Amino acid sequence: MINYTERITQVMHDVVARTPALSFIDLREVLVFARYGRTDADGAFATCHCLTLPETEPGYYFWKDRVTGQLTRRSEWFVTKTPEVRLEGTRIKYLISFVLPRFCQQRLDRSWKADLYGGAARCDSWVAKLDTIVHELYHIDPAATGIRQFAADGARSARTHGPEFYDNVAAMTREYLASRPDPELLDFLRMDFGALQTRYGGVLATTFRNFPSFPQRYMAPCETLSANEPAGIKIEPLKRLTQPALYTERDLLIRQFTGRAALRQIA
Numbered sequence: 001m002i003n004y005t006e007r008i009t010q011v012m013h014d015v016v017a018r019t020p021a022l023s024f025i026d027l028r029e030v031l032v033f034a035r036y037g038r039t040d041a042d043g044a045f046a047t048c049h050c051l052t053l054p055e056t057e058p059g060y061y062f063w064k065d066r067v068t069g070q071l072t073r074r075s076e077w078f079v080t081k082t083p084e085v086r087l088e089g090t091r092i093k094y095l096i097s098f099v100l101p102r103f104c105q106q107r108l109d110r111s112w113k114a115d116l117y118g119g120a121a122r123c124d125s126w127v128a129k130l131d132t133i134v135h136e137l138y139h140i141d142p143a144a145t146g147i148r149q150f151a152a153d154g155a156r157s158a159r160t161h162g163p164e165f166y167d168n169v170a171a172m173t174r175e176y177l178a179s180r181p182d183p184e185l186l187d188f189l190r191m192d193f194g195a196l197q198t199r200y201g202g203v204l205a206t207t208f209r210n211f212p213s214f215p216q217r218y219m220a221p222c223e224t225l226s227a228n229e230p231a232g233i234k235i236e237p238l239k240r241l242t243q244p245a246l247y248t249e250r251d252l253l254i255r256q257f258t259g260r261a262a263l264r265q266i267a
């Protein structure tokens, strides 16, 4: 079977090596994993998740009486934190998720992105997938302060990306292709999900053990502040953490993706 996330990672290494604007990226600090998403549903093809965002200042939620405006209830004090991911001792700074099988079905000729490549007639349709891979790498911030612009993907949005973001990605993708990368490295991107299954007998991908969950920002109660609450206001407790605060290689699991689900792979 083909390990799809491994193949994407190999492409990323080649893209970073051949693209000066992305050469600062240390892919040892980037982990590619898969999420499940149907082909016939709207949604992102891929997302870049930053794991270096700092802890927030303490805060709380509150509820007010609509008539009197008086505070009626409050949540506990909390800070928002990012879980840590460490693989073989290396701290991962970015996760890049690909949505399978949806990503495999992406085509330039069905997308507004065709305009960035000189129109649908002039480009190979699978290049849409390469464009998405470059797009997610481009979200990695050279100043290491988070996500370059914003990470919400899906539809074209001037507010979240700006037209120059898409133009830069298309220019880097075209230049990468012009550098004559090994066609064998990119061959799997030419195939849609059905073709991959036929050719390889199945599609595998790295996931987190707590699939469909993955490392995400979470709220942690501030016990010292909560110990000094004034009397008379009802305090709502926060939901306690249900995901690990630290993920390691033991929290990764390779799963087989089918058109309908992600199955646990018994090695």
Ligand SMILES: [Zn+2]
Pocket (backbone or CB within 6 Å): 135, 139, 150, 151, 152, 153, 161
């Ligand atoms: Zn984006």
